[in-house]
Amino acid sequence: MTRSEATSASKSNQADEKQNSNQNEEKRKKTTLEEVLGIGVAIKLRASRTKSYFSSQAYQLYREMDLFTGIQLISVLVLFLLFLILPIFQVMVTAFQVDGQWSLFWFNYIFFEDKTYFPLYIFQHLDSSIFHQHPIGLILDVKEQPIIFDPDGLVLLVQGVDMGIILNSIYVGLLTTLFSTLIGVSLAFIMARYDFRGKTVLRTLLLVPLLVIPFVGAIGIKRFLSVDGSFNLLFHETLGIWPTRFVLEGFAAVIFVQTLHFFSLTYLSAYSAFLNIDPTLEESAENLGAKGFGLFRKVTLPLALPGIEAGAILTFILSVEDLGTLVVYSGSPQVRKTLTYAIFTNIIAPTGNVQGVATAMGVILLVIAMVGFFFIRRYMSLRHYAMLSKGGTWNPRLSPSKWFHYIIFYGFIIGILTIAFIPHAGIILLAFAAPGSWGRTVLPSHFTLANFGIVFIDPDILGSIINSLVYSGIAAFIIILIGTSAAYIVARKNIPGKGLLDLLVTIPIALPGIVIAIGYLLFFSRDPLFSQFLSPLIIGAPAVLITMSYAVRKMPFTVRSTFAGLQQTHVELEEAASNLGASRFRVFRKIVIPLIGISVLAGAMMSFVYCMSEVSTSLVLGDIAAEYGPMTWKMYVIYNSLAMGPSLAAVMGIFLMILQIMVMATTNVITKRRSSALIGL
Amino acid sequence: MVSISINEVTKTFGEVMAVDEISIDIEEGELFTLLGPSGCGKTTLLRVIAGFYHPDHGQIFFDEEDITKLPPHKRDTGMVFQNYAIWPHMKVFDNVAFGLEIRKVPSAEVRKRVEAVLEAVRLGGFGERTPYQLSGGQQQRVALARALVINPKVLLLDEPLSNLDAKLRVEMRHELIRIQKEFGTTTVYVTHDQEEALSISDRVAVINLGRVMQVDNPRDIYSDPHNLFVADFIGSCTFIPGSIISVDGGAISIKTPWGLPLEGRCTRTDVTFNKGDEVFCAIRPEDFKVQTPSSPHNDIPTKISSVVFTGRYNQVYADVGGTQRVQAELDAESKLKRGDTLTLHVLHKDTIILPVKDDLFAPRIQEIILGGAAAD
Numbered sequence A: 001m002t003r004s005e006a007t008s009a010s011k012s013n014q015a016d017e018k019q020n021s022n023q024n025e026e027k028r029k030k031t032t033l034e035e036v037l038g039i040g041v042a043i044k045l046r047a048s049r050t051k052s053y054f055s056s057q058a059y060q061l062y063r064e065m066d067l068f069t070g071i072q073l074i075s076v077l078v079l080f081l082l083f084l085i086l087p088i089f090q091v092m093v094t095a096f097q098v099d100g101q102w103s104l105f106w107f108n109y110i111f112f113e114d115k116t117y118f119p120l121y122i123f124q125h126l127d128s129s130i131f132h133q134h135p136i137g138l139i140l141d142v143k144e145q146p147i148i149f150d151p152d153g154l155v156l157l158v159q160g161v162d163m164g165i166i167l168n169s170i171y172v173g174l175l176t177t178l179f180s181t182l183i184g185v186s187l188a189f190i191m192a193r194y195d196f197r198g199k200t201v202l203r204t205l206l207l208v209p210l211l212v213i214p215f216v217g218a219i220g221i222k223r224f225l226s227v228d229g230s231f232n233l234l235f236h237e238t239l240g241i242w243p244t245r246f247v248l249e250g251f252a253a254v255i256f257v258q259t260l261h262f263f264s265l266t267y268l269s270a271y272s273a274f275l276n277i278d279p280t281l282e283e284s285a286e287n288l289g290a291k292g293f294g295l296f297r298k299v300t301l302p303l304a305l306p307g308i309e310a311g312a313i314l315t316f317i318l319s320v321e322d323l324g325t326l327v328v329y330s331g332s333p334q335v336r337k338t339l340t341y342a343i344f345t346n347i348i349a350p351t352g353n354v355q356g357v358a359t360a361m362g363v364i365l366l367v368i369a370m371v372g373f374f375f376i377r378r379y380m381s382l383r384h385y386a387m388l389s390k391g392g393t394w395n396p397r398l399s400p401s402k403w404f405h406y407i408i409f410y411g412f413i414i415g416i417l418t419i420a421f422i423p424h425a426g427i428i429l430l431a432f433a434a435p436g437s438w439g440r441t442v443l444p445s446h447f448t449l450a451n452f453g454i455v456f457i458d459p460d461i462l463g464s465i466i467n468s469l470v471y472s473g474i475a476a477f478i479i480i481l482i483g484t485s486a487a488y489i490v491a492r493k494n495i496p497g498k499g500l501l502d503l504l505v506t507i508p509i510a511l512p513g514i515v516i517a518i519g520y521l522l523f524f525s526r527d528p529l530f531s532q533f534l535s536p537l538i539i540g541a542p543a544v545l546i547t548m549s550y551a552v553r554k555m556p557f558t559v560r561s562t563f564a565g566l567q568q569t570h571v572e573l574e575e576a577a578s579n580l581g582a583s584r585f586r587v588f589r590k591i592v593i594p595l596i597g598i599s600v601l602a603g604a605m606m607s608f609v610y611c612m613s614e615v616s617t618s619l620v621l622g623d624i625a626a627e628y629g630p631m632t633w634k635m636y637v638i639y640n641s642l643a644m645g646p647s648l649a650a651v652m653g654i655f656l657m658i659l660q661i662m663v664m665a666t667t668n669v670i671t672k673r674r675s676s677a678l679i680g681l
Numbered sequence B: 001m002v003s004i005s006i007n008e009v010t011k012t013f014g015e016v017m018a019v020d021e022i023s024i025d026i027e028e029g030e031l032f033t034l035l036g037p038s039g040c041g042k043t044t045l046l047r048v049i050a051g052f053y054h055p056d057h058g059q060i061f062f063d064e065e066d067i068t069k070l071p072p073h074k075r076d077t078g079m080v081f082q083n084y085a086i087w088p089h090m091k092v093f094d095n096v097a098f099g100l101e102i103r104k105v106p107s108a109e110v111r112k113r114v115e116a117v118l119e120a121v122r123l124g125g126f127g128e129r130t131p132y133q134l135s136g137g138q139q140q141r142v143a144l145a146r147a148l149v150i151n152p153k154v155l156l157l158d159e160p161l162s163n164l165d166a167k168l169r170v171e172m173r174h175e176l177i178r179i180q181k182e183f184g185t186t187t188v189y190v191t192h193d194q195e196e197a198l199s200i201s202d203r204v205a206v207i208n209l210g211r212v213m214q215v216d217n218p219r220d221i222y223s224d225p226h227n228l229f230v231a232d233f234i235g236s237c238t239f240i241p242g243s244i245i246s247v248d249g250g251a252i253s254i255k256t257p258w259g260l261p262l263e264g265r266c267t268r269t270d271v272t273f274n275k276g277d278e279v280f281c282a283i284r285p286e287d288f289k290v291q292t293p294s295s296p297h298n299d300i301p302t303k304i305s306s307v308v309f310t311g312r313y314n315q316v317y318a319d320v321g322g323t324q325r326v327q328a329e330l331d332a333e334s335k336l337k338r339g340d341t342l343t344l345h346v347l348h349k350d351t352i353i354l355p356v357k358d359d360l361f362a363p364r365i366q367e368i369i370l371g372g373a374a375a376d
């Protein structure tokens, strides 16, 4: 339509009122027409509207896209398709196949045939004959008792029960979640609602457990709580306070280690949930006479519950998929009977050969994690996160503390913190212990810096550290490019399917690393085009896979941070630039990046640290070729193979810790972001 | 120089009709104002012209070219945003120079032009400051300078002077008109300040609820309102209800409910009145006279209920017909006091007769009338 046609079409428009009244009449006619025409026509009308809905969505996509946004969107999609969706899809396909034929063989095997995986009879009558036929399962034979007391050696050993691989993983996860949540929520409530001296210091200290990943923490704790560990030597032998030697083994140890790490996570999410409660809600309940525990149970807890749940479920997912703790305690037979560990041992990495049963277990693990994820989907999404980081501007309700509060709070918090520092104390002592100097003594008899020397001189170990730094650095770079693009599209573009994109970039937090790892092995080795990635002969191929797995898995931290930054910058700042003639790319480079640079940087640093300390994909993919193994893989290898392995692994653990402290401190200074950004919730 | 043609543009946000089938033609070099109450859709329409919103339907033309699908950065418009949108990470100079740099203007010339425009908006010497060091009004002037300096095809100004003090605002208005006329830039100016709209515009579109109520030059908007909304929104009016007695060419006779005959004129060519039609008669406060004029006029007997001396005139509220309140600005000399009876005179040409039928604003006028009477 040319302009003159268009104007002649609306020539009557110059006369204002008349046009308005005409319009009104027309509209009135339309509605009455629809009323008169009745149901049949109405349905037809609606059908045609649905059709136009789709074409209008397509048009919407077309209009919102320009070359630059298109490139951004396509790179996000390609990265996630290639390094997340297809590999996981490959795992699922493989799990349902035997010799290229569709089959439920592996699931049938796991659930009904091999009692190692899922001892169905637990739910049936506990027939004594079965007890003897199956030395594993819920059989409380002497070695498999959950608690063993040996009166001769005065040893109390706590290890937990074995219920078969699948249930083991679930109940260990549930117990870890339960303990973490109880501790975390209590701490959060005290911190969010009471005012007392020393609170700032305690609040900082409560973040410290996050500094040590379970893998490293387990190394420290294991040394500390073994039969001849410092705890027993000090409290039983030397001081005699403790009546027996106390040893944590098996699942009990796993739960203990994981709880000491994850309670920080539940604490942070519960803390922000309490802070986000509108104080007037509690005040009005108080006004009506509620107080004390009643107020907490009836008003405060229900209001904070969604946030607490989110933290708890995330803890569950992370606990179930954790591999680091298991490999440290893998000396215990029951610990080897968990999903992640069983998958891990069923991989013959260098050939990319994955046992069918491992893929089926991978699918089960995936299902468990996904069920959890979809319960907390809303909390993981970018939009929700942005909402939270904006809110919370009101004055929190703080009660002053009385003397007995001080006793309870200090007693509880310091007690928790003391236990929570065991892993740190353990690895620090290990790192400084001279070889062979920490036998049957509370503390090592000789301290040395030699371990540090070995770690930073030995070409293999140093090589693995450099590998990790390079992989994580490149991954962080990819994360910045792709993550900012994804965050930008979700924040600014009104394209159909935006919700899916949001899902795609947040879901990796909840995807088990081990499943992604076997996905890579399968996908990139089955496909002739990609199989060369796995061949150790091709220089750098495993490096590519490890780097990409880091990039995909640790992307959410950056995407979130960037998204929050974008939410805080008004879109008009971009529009002003494009109004003055700047192209999309130029607006992005000149306006968007400078404005949100800090948020991107903070997120990328966080992602970098989490890449450095990534365990599950590293252990699997590191096995492909030793010279490309990352640092965590090397820690695992030397921990198990050398006498001084624990000490060297501890040194590397300290290195990770220092890195993380530096990053946390920096991000805290450059952004004034709430600390729960650390946990990805 | 371009002309702008807005053709049946509609933009909705969910259920909200922000712009409802608006058609306007803006001539080359014209300073055209969109005037209307808050939330009536002015910013939305301006953003449609700039390309930040895509209309649900309808088109925008620059000259003969349909630019509805052209992305914003290819439209060559200079926009001043309602919230300024000054980039906080750039100095004032860089903010203003941005558009010139995009246009690859040599840097010596950039410097010259930026300095000149900063001078024009009274910000000479502020180039090295960062936006945080500026007051709201100064930021607004940076935004103005940033749009002016590129000498765009079309200037889109969204309340560009709203944050300035009264004196500076008047100064900047003149400066704006000077620059606008000097370059002959077609300009769309958004404001809700009617005095500003009337004083600077070539033409004004009065908008309400996303629709154009009237497009005219400022004088006609003021003297010949086409409907109740415009009469009420521009300046102020006393509304007296009535019904048609007779129509004789341009002269219309009506009778108020209490039997007072009035004669006036209609500003609309598209309306025909029949005997008995309900109407409102609108009279501006300054059109009431105490002295009997020589031209044909209406006589309105009133009883004064309050007198407020404002310096230039007496603001008088008076009752007519027992229930109706009129507002008049009378000669400051006249000695008036509460309770006096007084006959006010209004020229026939100053008595505007407006139809009630099809005017969505009529119920609101009814309310105003009732409210005025109830206030005693």
Ligand SMILES: Nc1ncnc2c1ncn2[C@@H]1O[C@H](COP(=O)(O)OP(=O)(O)OP(=O)(O)O)[C@@H](O)[C@H]1O
Binding pocket: B013, B016, B017, B018, B036, B037, B038, B039, B040, B041, B042, B043, B044, B045, B082, B192
């Ligand atoms: N992005 C948006 N989403 C939803 N509704 C919107 C949006 N922008 C504007 N609106 C609505 O559209 C209507 C017109 O808004 P607009 O900003 O155009 O008003 P305005 O005339 O510029 O008002 P003001 O003088 O207050 O700036 C309002 O009712 C507003 O609430």
Ligand SMILES: [Mg+2]
Binding pocket: B042, B043, B044, B082, B158
């Ligand atoms: Mg506006």
